[in-house]
Amino acid sequence: MFGQLVINGMAVGSLYALVALAMVIIYKASEVPNFAQGEMAMVSTYFAYMLLISDRVPWQLALLGTLVFAFVLGMVLEFLFVRRAKEPTVLDLIIVTLGMQLVLHGLAGWKWGPDQKDFPLPISDTEVVQVGGVVISYLNLTTMITALVLMGLLYAFFQYTKIGVAMKATQQNWMAARINGIRTNHILGITWGISSVIGALAGVLFAPTSTLDPHLMWDPLIKGFAAAVMGGMNSLVGAALGGYLLGFLENLFGLYISLEFKSIVAFLAIVLVLWFRPSGLFSKHYERRV
């Protein structure tokens, strides 16, 4: 029973971790919690849906196309809206992301309609594999593996590639990055693109378990945000761990206390973490010089 709980927690936690990672990557670069993250993922998921139902491209290619679309979407949004703000405060940027959220939400409702659609991903949510008394659906397995692979890729990207290191440098000290020749505007655009791709992955993997409508990502976004706050908004590792922890806690709560009130776990976790360890459970805290 407990093993099953861990696996279920990990599966849903993988989704939270993806959303949390997407948010933290943008937070570290633009210093704003991107509340349009969910809507960006939702629009990308709709794009995947269009490709999948068109029957003209194989589904693998459709997913690949979706990731490309998500990357471009992230870059375009950054270029069109975020970059326009002149010397913005954090509050200004939050308003910008909220505005983008409304625009994307409205756009999706207008283009695809408010009705609920089935997301035809050919990875089954009901067929299961059984490993040592623990059952796990193919979709959940895919989600978990995708999340782990992605984390590995992100680690390698930030550790070993020139552009990854430049991205970290830009996040830490904008001016110093510029005087070393880093085109910080490009870096910021790429950051948004990568974050959008991660969000799109979460959307595509989440949609089959839910139904596709413009509200698709509201729940995962809040949970992902909670996971990010829990792990520490400044730490990628923290965000991922926070995601898994939240998924696990939710399932624990659902099993032993109340299934109906499972959703409050996220809020409870935020409150408790902010109370006792405001910089997050797993973040190393550095003083930032102003």
Added chain:
Amino acid sequence: MNTNQPLLRVNNIETYYGLICAVQGVSLEIAPGTITAILGNNGAGKTTILKTVMGLLDDQPDKGSIYFKDQRIDDKDPEQIVRLGIGFVPEGREIFDELTVKENLLVGAYTRRDRAGIRADMDRIYGYFPILKEREKQLAGTLSGGQQQMLAIGRALMSRPQLLLMDEPSLGLSPMLVRDIFRIIRQINEEGITILLVEQNARMALRVAHYGYVMENGRFVMAGTVQELMEDPDVQEFYLGMKKETSVKGYQRWKRKKRWR
């Protein structure tokens, strides 16, 4: 005197912060291979000159022009200016705290692609500052102030600049370290890099520099070779702390009239 054309030529620039004119018509020329020092007290506008040359202030300079080797650079971004061959060691180090020492140096070489050359330059910098080699894998934020300054200088050198702008490299360092840093500055210069140095530590700056400018309230009030500046009574009294006049009451007269006003 070097008869070559100047490496950097600044023509009558004015730089504003909003409505405040921080640099009010400054011109300077830097001959290749020299060290030029700009002296002056807090708020004189020294740092602003460097930031203006580096292109860090948006839409500035408001007036005037800046040429680097015949190329006009006052409308360019710092990203482009670095690529032309100007390095910048900013005030207060501004290293990347959460990158390792090695990563900091690699970011310094961001504009370059020649792997072998980058490795050779890194070894050269470890030669100047052996302590950085020892701390190669440590996060830069955990270094001491002096080591961070060394790292900032090393990082700027990694782009292979022809001209290095240095803003207060001695700030907040112990006298021993200041001497070390200035020894390296001289060594870097002898290896062929032209240096524009902004300093409050006038004594140290004049010891390594060839030419100097004295700045007050956004303007240059004196210019000349180091020899000329050292012999000037105003510079001696106000920047080198040698007092000539004592009042009958035995304390230094603070408001002695400066002759350049």
